Each structure stands twice: as C-alpha cells, then as structure tokens.
Amino acid sequence: MIKIIKNAEVYSPSYLGKKDVLIAGGVIENINDSIEIKGNVETEIIDGEGKVLVPGFIDGHVHILGGGGEGSYKTRTPEIMLSNIVKYGVTTVIGCIGTDGITRTMPSLVAKCKGLKEEGISCYILSGSYDVPVRTLTGSIKEDMLFIEEIIGVGEIALSDHRSSQPLKEEITRIIADTRVAGMLSGKGGIVQIHLGDGNDKINMLNEIIETTTLPIKHLMPTHVNRNKALFAECIEFAKKGGAVDMTISPHPYDLGDNQVKCSKGLKEALEAGVPIERITFSSDAQGSLPKFNDKKELIGLGVGNMEYLFKEVADAVKVENIPLEEAVKVITLNPAQTFNLKGKGEIKEGFDADFVLLDKESLAIDGVIAKGQTMVRNKEVIVKGTFE
C-alpha cells in the first residue's frame, strides 16, 4: 500500500512549504504541491492540514540493552521497549553499552539492535563500552565495522570520569585511528563517542591528540558535554575547531543542577559563540542509569533516562530561545545522520527512508510518527507496540 501525507508544512529540515509527500515501499517517492493517484491503487491518505512534517528523530546515544548497575546488580536498568522510542518521535536509535561492559555484551547488543529493526524502526550500534581495551564482537574494531552492518563506530569510551578505565592517551589515539580507517573501508562515519564525566581533566586528552597527531577531529564525538558549565565552555571551543559535540537531555528539566547546561539554552549559547549548528547533536541517554554521587563518590540515588525531553528541548529552543524550527530540529535529524553517515536518514528527500514526525503547528506536540513508511503513532497514540508490550 502507498501513503500520501497531504497538506503538511514540510521542514526537510529546510522549509519546503505546504506539500504532499508520497510514500511507497518504506521510501519517500515524491514531494509535490499536490499528488493524486489515478487508477485502482490502495492508498492511505494522512491529513497533514494544520500540521508540521519533520524528519523522524535520530537519538544518537541510547542504552538499548539497559545500563547502569553502579549500585550493584539490582540497579541494572531494563532493556528499552519499542513504544518508549516511537512515542517520542524517534525512528532511529544508536545503541551503546555504558559502565558495565561485562554483563552487557556485544552479542546481546547486536541481537537487541536486530530485534528493534524487526519491530519496525532503524537501529545502529557502537562497539565497546566505557572500557579500554575495547571489548568488540569479533576481536577487532575494524572487523566489527567491516563485517557487521549495524556497527558504525566505537563508544561510549569513558574519559575524565572516576568510572572510566583511566586509559592512556596512546590507547585512545589507537582507538580513534582504527575506527577512522574502519569507517573509510566500510563507508561508515567512523565516530568514536566519548563519554565525559565531571573530572577536572575535561577534554584535555582529546585536545592533545588532535594537536599532536594527524587524526582529523571530525571522528571524535564527546557526549554529555553539557553536564557542567566549565566542561561545556571547553567543548564549545572543541566544536569551533571542527569536533562534533553531543548534548545530553536532562531526565527532567526541573531537575537540572545549578551547574548543568539545559540543552536548548546551550544550543543558543553555542550558536552565539560561532559554532556551526552542523556540529551539534542532542541525545537522550535513555535507559541509562542516572546515578547520583556525593562528593566522596558514593552512590546516593538512581534514576533511569528516557527520551521524553529529546524533542521537548528542541521545541524549547524554538519557543524560548527563538531559534527557527528548521535550524533547531537539525540537532536530532540531519546532524546525527551526517555525522554518523547514516544513508537515507535525517532528511525529507526523495529516495530517503520514509521516517517522519507530524507535529501540531502551534503547540509542536507530537501527533503522528511514521518509521520506514509504517505508522507507529496516530493521533498521539502508539499503535505499534513491541513484541512483549
């Protein structure tokens, strides 16, 4: 069956105006002022009047297998379920392992990724966890990336954090080099995602590697860059030099500690500092645990991340910070697609995957979600659930 989304205001992310969008075989076939189907072809019409159509969201840092465990076994967080992805407009996730790279394994990560794909969304994964040496699937970063379609990079390697494996600069340099070459050989972005903690060393090691080697900065993506103001200031400079920086959505906007930078505000600040928006992404860290430590580094509380605020922060960037929608929405569509080199993703363009979010024009509430041509959310209700939901 084919589908036509009629009369929506289309942001590709660039504003295209009021258009009809034809979907067939999970792909965008045509974008035009008016599309009519002649003959006896079964067609579903989706009314886009009063709605805004944007590309499906890409969440570039999700603990799809669950994460955590910092408060012993019972604090390992559960796996993510499909409805907790699609209801927030996300149609593509990039999965990773975090602190616990022992009981969370690469075979399980690959299987969960393939499961989410079978359930209808797009999924990619990163090889490794916090730890160095990197525990890969096949024995090497290069073989993982060359032979496993879903593995597009390495991460999240922890730096500047008391939970990291305290890697040496030489070890990180080699990881970046291997990931870069594997990306070249496999047509993937070759990104190393770096988890940054609250350590005083911040991104010093990354800066040193860039200054003392020939490795291009574009292969490095520090994440959680907004966790404190001093770190954020250094990461703005890093982005100005050509690095990609990923801001993490806070679990709840009212929970923001004094020192954390709210994503929408941080986006404004980075743009004003001269960072091209193409180098900024937002991600949710969903399903990761959100441990709280006291100043003795003892665990005093625990929460689980979700995707609820991923688009809400983009909406705040539009409504509160006055960044145009066609710019702001890039941080969860075009930018992650280009940084990770995800083919057919991140844009509303003929030949691209039919991944969309329909928003109410005034409130920017998520009204509908389509993943690879399949309607997942209709009239604000999830209609396709995961296998065990």
Ligand code: ZN
């Ligand atoms: Zn992390």
